[in-house]
Structure formats: C-alpha cells, structure tokens
Amino acid sequence: MSIVIKNGRVIDPASQTDRVADVLIVDGRIAGVAPNLSSPAAEAYDATGMIVAPGFIDMHVHLREPGFEHAENIESGSRAAAAGGFTSICCMPNTKPINDSPTVTSYIVERARSQAVVNVFPIGAITKGSAGEELAAIGAMKAAGAVAISDDGQPVMNSRVMRRAMEFARSYDLPLIDHCEDLNLSAGGDMHEGVKSVRWGLRGIPAASEDVMVARDLLLAQLTGARYHVAHISTRNAVAMVEQARRHGVAVTCETTPHHFTLSDDQMPPYDSNYKMKPPLRSCGHRSAVVDGIVAGIIGVIATDHAPHAGSEKMQEFERCPFGIIGLETALALALEELVHPGKITLNRMVELFTTGPDTVMRLGRGTLAPGAPGDVTVFSTDLAWTYDLNRSESRSRNSPFDGRAFRGGPMATVVNGQFVWKRG
C-alpha cells in the first residue's frame, strides 16, 4: 500500500525542505521526498499549486468521550480533526470519568484504535478527579499511553500540589500543561473583565487571573526543572513572563488558539455564547500581544482547544452557558488569514506552529516528512476560496463563532499513517 502526492510545494521545517517535489509514502511511512517519484500501484494525488506539509498536530482538544458523547466522541472529533488538516490530536482528561487512571487512558487508546481516523494521544490528569488535591497515577498513565499531564479547566490551585506534580512530571519526562487561571480571581466571571463586561453587566475574568498563575507556575518550573507548558496563553503579561523565564533557562513553552489571535472582546456580539470561552476573548491590546508573541517566536504552538458543547447547552442565558468553542476545522484557515496573508509570519513558520512546535512539547516523534517518519501529511491550499458551513461540520457540536466566514486557503487532503482520511469534496 503506497501513495504519492505529486507536484506540491513541500514545506518540512524539520528537514529544512521547501521545494516542489513529490512525497512517497509506503507502508505507512515516509519513503521519500523528491521530484518525479513514483511507485507501481501507488495511489496518486495531484497537489499542483498546493502546500504539502507534515501532518498537523493539535495538542489541545476535547473529545468528550467517555461521558459526554452527546457533544462529541472520539470518532466524530477525529473526523473534524481530519477535515481541519490535523493528523494527530491530544485529548484533555476532563471526560467522565476523568482520565486520571491507566484504566481510562487505556480505554481512550483502545477506542481511538478502533474509531479514530487520526492519531489520538491522551493527556492524563494531574490530580485525582482533577480535584487539585491528590496526585493521579501519573507514571501508570504514561505507561498506558498518556503523553502529558494537565488538569485543564480545573487548574490546580494549591501551589504545593503543583510543585509535587511538576516533580513527578519531570521524573517521568512528561510535559505538564496548565490552564492558567486563579479561580478565586475569576470566580463567577463570564467574559474578559473590561469595558465590554462592565457595559453588558457581565462578571469579568481579569487578565490578572491568568498572569498570577503563569507567574506561580514559572517559579515552580524553575524550582523543579519540569517541562512546563502554558495552555492557550491570552494576555500581554503572560507572554512577557514566558519570554523572560525562558531567557533565564526555565523549560517553558506555550500555545495560543486561533480564536485568541483572531478575535477580541470588542468584536463579540452581545451575549453570544459562541464567543464564550476560557480564557475569554481579551481586549485588542492583549490580542495583539499574542500575535506579537507568535511573530517573536515566544509562542511556538497553535492549538485549537476544540471544546464541543451540545446545542442545548449553548442555548441558555449567557452566564449559564458552558465555556468553549469548536475549532479543529477552522484553525488552519484562521492562521492563514490572520498571520500569513497579512505577512506577519511566513508560511514555513506557520507550518512549524502546527508541526515541530507541538512535537517539541509533546515528543510524539511526528511533525516531519523525513524518510522513515510516520506517513502523516497535510495538504492545503493558500488561495482556495471557501466558506465555513457549520451545518456541514464533522463535529457533533455547532458552537463556533466562525459559521459563514469566508476564507482564502484551507485544508485539501489529510493523510494519516499512509492513508487518505479526508479529501475536500
């Protein structure tokens, strides 16, 4: 079984490749990148005029299985990933039950093996039940397939517990990913604290609630030597602190989401729950600090924080609606629209943010088209005109602020382990 992707512009930052060539994949592995490759019986895909890149990695998604399959499951979430050009996704542990034991980790791995069309890597909880008190079975979860630990969404408030967690993460050589939010400062908040929240009478989530936790975590990462990753960074101070800590030798990385580099609270229609997420859409000043952080290389990963919620859950009073939006299918197009087309970053840099960036954090051994690497390929266009139609989403949920948005450029075909799992219809 082999496929050959013909005549595309191959961009593989890991091997410093940027040229028109063919990509040959044999038996699920990259067999070669060169002009005029062919193989008898290879399925050919004409990528003329398109970009051929290593398979994109989204290191921050919520697949909702087990426990919330009405909103998403591993199968539907993986199809949405494939339609967005992602070949590998890492799923957060806030399922029901929470992924805080090797039993749940193994269940997700097994379900993914039979149901998922892309590679699925589970992230284990930091603490039991993500309750922030007792450490979860971190080593056993790693043995069962967990690639990182995080209490995403229910961050560890107790600094002593976080310190211990970092010590274990370091000894197991796992990255620790933190959703940085001081829950006391953000209590009851529904959107960024600022002019809009005050105008609309909504309780605010101050930028300081993120900054305080990033500061604490950076000090603990320095103390413990853990590999520490800031999830969905969204504030000016947080970006500055990460940059400073890195200069002082702290092993810190960070990601941001497409919605945080695209939207700010002033673009939000009043009380529209498709704009409600954590961290909240910040002011335009914070948004530009995030964009600057990407440009400066402080932020090395784009991750979607794909967070499906069933329609009825988002059809409520704003303050009762859950936080989060889906994002797998729009991430690449938003990165092109917001970062590449305006000339803020190069196409090669964008590919890094989706491949080597997350692979550096998660160490999946993916994100490259080097010979012998897993046969994961993302083919995309930089000029295809298309419109996002939420009703045709592969996700089970419909919570996106980008419905009906017209894009220039987007995914064309997705290859996982040497097989086409999605092609633009």
Added chain:
Amino acid sequence: MNPGLLGIEELDRAAIEALLTRAREYQPLQSQSLKKLDTLRGKMIVNLFYEASTRTRTSFEIAAKRLGADAVSITASGSSVSKGESLVDTLNTLAAMRPDAIVMRHAASGAPHFLARHLPTPIINAGDGTHEHPTQALLDARTILDRRPSLEGLRVAIIGDIAHSRVARSNVHLLAKFGAQIVLCGPPSLLPVELKDLAPEVTLTNDIREAIRDADVIMMLRVQLERQHEAAFPASEYFRFYGLRLEHLELAKPDAIVMHPGPINRGRELSSEVADFQRSVILNQVENGIAVRMAVLEKVIG
C-alpha cells in the same frame, strides 16, 4: 428583529423623547377617578418575572390594564421554571399562546437579548441582571423633567453599588444622550474604572461629598449587604462613607432632588430623614412608573 424594548443604549434621543412626551400625556389619567382607556383593548401582555419584584411587576400590570389590555403575571416559583425547563423552552411555550408582548425580568444579564434572537414576540426588558432596566431610566427622566425644563447640563450624582446596578447603567445611557453631566460614586470595588467608558460626560469618585457637590439630582442605589461575602466592601462602615445624610444635601444645589429606585433601606444607603425629606421624589418616581410603562406598552404593541 424583535421590536420590543431591550435597553436604553440602543434607543436614540428622538425615540426616548417620544416616550417621555407620551408618558406626560398619561400623567393626568393617574389621578382621574376613571383610569381605564381602550387603547390596547384585546391585547394580551405576559409579565414573566424570574426575580422577585413588587413594584415593577405591579406597575407593568397596572399600566397594561389602564390601557385596556389583559395582563397575566407569572413568577418563577410555582411555574415550569422550578420543573427544570430551559428559559428558551418556557418562552417558546408562552409565545405559542400568542401574547402581544412579554415583559420580562431575569437575574441573568442579556437574558432578554438572547430570547429576542429566538422569539417573534416583542420582549420588554423589566430588568436583566446587572445590565439594564430601561423603564426605570425612563421614569427617572420623566420625574426629573417634571421639575426641570431639560436634562442638558444637569449634574446628576448616582451613588451606591454601581457595578451591580442595572438602574445606573440605563440612567447613564439616557442622561448622557441628553447632555447631562454624570458623577458615579461608590466604594472602589463597586465602581470599576471601565464605567467611565459607558458614555461621554461620566466621571467617577469614591467620595460622596465630591459627588454631591453642586448636584441637581442625587440618585441613591439600593445596597445589597450580601455582597460583603464577595469581599466587595466592608458592610460595617458602608453607611458611614456612602450613606446619604441630611448634612450632605447642603453641598448640593439648593433645589436638588433625591431619587431612589426602591425598595429603600433606611439607615443603609440613606438616612430615614433623607427618605422623608421634602425634596425626595421617591414616590413620584413610583407614580411616573405607570405613565412611562403605558407609553412603552403602547409603543411596542399599539
């Protein structure tokens, strides 16, 4: 679009002036012996109150009846709300009964705005969370204009828990549209600096004396002592620093009036003497509430 009344912010000056003028025309009716008109005969209004309210609900009900409309009032307890039905399902059920308008009060900011996107029935906002209370601002403006020729240039002090006050927000929007100078005053935790951006001509102070100095109008807001549990302010010293007392009034213009949206807490946000003060117009506000709500119902349904 749902042509109800969601807030003052979206209204232009002309729309507000039309409502205030119409309300003035309805004022004499309130003291006649025969108070009922047939302007809205055959129309049905549902008052849906998800928060306890005596004065606003009664005021809307009386306004509807004086216009000849039928009014049904529903309160949250003892309704489908306590059976776990979602807000949008409840409203769809009510809308299917074809009322001509739904008057709604809800504890969640934006609840009426959310419903207006999904319902054909006009929705009149009778107070949403800490966002807006448009008919309160209209009746406050009517009450001021009964004593002053115009709002322009008036100095209006609004004092109390501004952060959580829908009355304050609606009043700021209305007064600013007519060129009043607005001073917002309260303890720092209840007076976020972003309030300055609500409208032009808004200033903030933590000093009640500075707020009252040369004021034409003093609007006191209700203070909820429960907020002290959020560490919002030390309740034990609230009255000392933010309660309105008679001696404060000497700082204001000699003919300044004192307003309060009610229900008042004597000894908490204002002294008992101030509540009974001759230039306190609290009961006039209540009376104007009916005339203003008649104007609103007529505009929305008529």
